[in-house]
Amino acid sequence: MLPSNIDIFTYSFPCQDISQQGKQKGINEQTRSGLLLQVKRILEINKDNLPAVLLLENVKALGSKKFTTSLNEWILFLESLGYVSEYKILNSSDFGSCQNRERLFMVSILKNKQLRKFNWPIPFSHNKTLENIIKLNEDDIFLDKLKDKQITEFKVTKNNITKSLILEYTKFNSENYLYKPFGFGPTLTASGANSRIKFYFGSVDKVKEITPLESYLYMGFSKKDANKVINSGLINKSKMIFTCGNSISVEVLESLFESIIKCIK
Numbered sequence: 642m643l644p645s646n647i648d649i650f651t652y653s654f655p656c657q658d659i660s661q662q663g664k665q666k667g668i669n670e671q672t673r674s675g676l677l678l679q680v681k682r683i684l685e686i687n688k689d690n691l692p693a694v695l696l697l698e699n700v701k702a703l704g705s706k707k708f709t710t711s712l713n714e715w716i717l718f719l720e721s722l723g724y725v726s727e728y729k730i731l732n733s734s735d736f737g738s739c740q741n742r743e744r745l746f747m748v749s750i751l752k753n754k755q756l757r758k759f760n761w762p763i764p765f766s767h768n769k770t771l772e773n774i775i776k777l778n779e780d781d782i783f784l785d786k787l788k789d790k791q792i793t794e795f796k797v798t799k800n801n802i803t804k805s806l807i808l809e810y811t812k813f814n815s816e817n818y819l820y821k822p823f824g825f826g827p828t829l830t831a832s833g834a835n836s837r838i839k840f841y842f843g844s845v846d847k848v849k850e851i852t853p854l855e856s857y858l859y860m861g862f863s864k865k866d867a868n869k870v871i872n873s874g875l876i877n878k879s880k881m882i883f884t885c886g887n888s889i890s891v892e893v894l895e896s897l898f899e900s901i902i903k904c905i906k
Contacts, residue, residue, distance in 0.1 A: 643687045648905050649898075650692035652680045653699055653889075681718060688722060693756060694901055695719070695749035698889050701730055703745045716747075724749040727759070731897075733861075733890035734800065734825050735764030739771050740859055741800045742828045742890050746897060750904065759904040762896035774858045775822035775840050777847065784839065784848040792819055792841075801825040805841070819848065829859055831886030853881035861891025 643650075654676040684691065703712055716726045728747035733740045748759055791808040798804065803821040810817045816834040819841050820826060829851070830836050838851040851859065857867030870881060 643683070643690055643692070645690055647690075647692040649694045649696060649901060651696045651698075652677075653697060654680070677715065684719075684722060691722060691724075691751055693751050693754045693905060694759075695724065695726075695747075696897065696901065697728075697745075697747040697749075699745050701743045701745055704728060704730060719749050723752050725752055726750075727761075729761055731762075731893055732764075733893050736762065736890070736896045737765070737767045737769060737892040738859075738861055738890050739769045739774065739825050740827075740829065740890065741802060741825050742893075744889070744893070746893075748897075748901065757904045757906075760900055762900045770824055771822040771826050771840075774855050775826070775851065776855075777842055777845065777849070778852070781849045781852065784850065787819075787839070787848045788846060795821055795841075797824070802827060826859070829856060829882075829886050831883045836882055836886050851882070853878045853885075856882045856885040860885050860888050861893075861895075 702708065712728070719726050726747055726749040728745055730743050731746055733742035733744075748761075750756055750759055787807065787810075790810055793806045793808065795803050795805045801824040803823050804827075805819045805821075807817045807819055813834075816837075818827070818834065819839050822840045822842065827835055827838060829838065839848055840851065841848050853871060854864070854867050857870070858864060870876070876884070
């Protein structure tokens with residue numbers, strides 16, 4: 642049973658079965674994404690003691706045509722409990738992050754709580770860039786073999802990401818992308834090439850992968866909190882980046898929680 646008087650209940654579920662990088666098997670009892678059904682069970686058990694606000698986060702693909710039926714079924718279930726739900730795709734780079742990270746967020750408000758109207762946070766301009774996070778350090782592991790590869794001209798995308806392609810290099814999972822540590826960067830993921838984002842420093846002709854500390858900072862965590870994890874010795878470096886790739890951008894959450902708290906108070 643849930644404790645009484647819960648204001649906000651946050652939840653998600655493994656994205657592998659709906660992500661574009663996964664097998665897209667959908668949400669059912671046989672898939673990892675089916676853990677959403679456990680959230681359903683929890684809410685049903687606590688139907689007389691429901692949280693005022695529910696907040697869901699998952700990959701952008703959850704809102705695609707392929708999964709519209711599953712998402713609408715979930716919204717209808719929440720409606721049967723008395724919730725009014727809205728969802729929206731938010732990009733971390735619009736809320737104080739230098740990471741281009743689009744994720745689906747859904748806010749569900751319990752009608753009988755008579756809360757104020759929920760307003761989505763408004764995107765804002767900021768000056769945080771990769772230069773604030775991605776730097777050359779003495780203990781960096783440099784990918785010297787990549788310097789012998791030919792690359793295409795670096796180009797800036799509409800999302801302010803400066804990237805190039807490494808020629809005659811594996812294209813699997815976008816392994817052949819190379820980025821400059823300027824402006825904004827790509828989405829950090831738990832696995833695949835974007836769990837090993839490669840940056841090129843032209844001034845010294847060096848290529849390096851994002852480090853665990855940089856990964857935490859990239860997700861919006863403070864350096865103090867990042868160092869607590871790093872110095873704890875509980876998980877190795879690859880697992881640190883894995884957990885960051887599975888995390889939620891702190892900057893977006895801060896903006897969302899500010900909007901939700903205004904709705905509750």
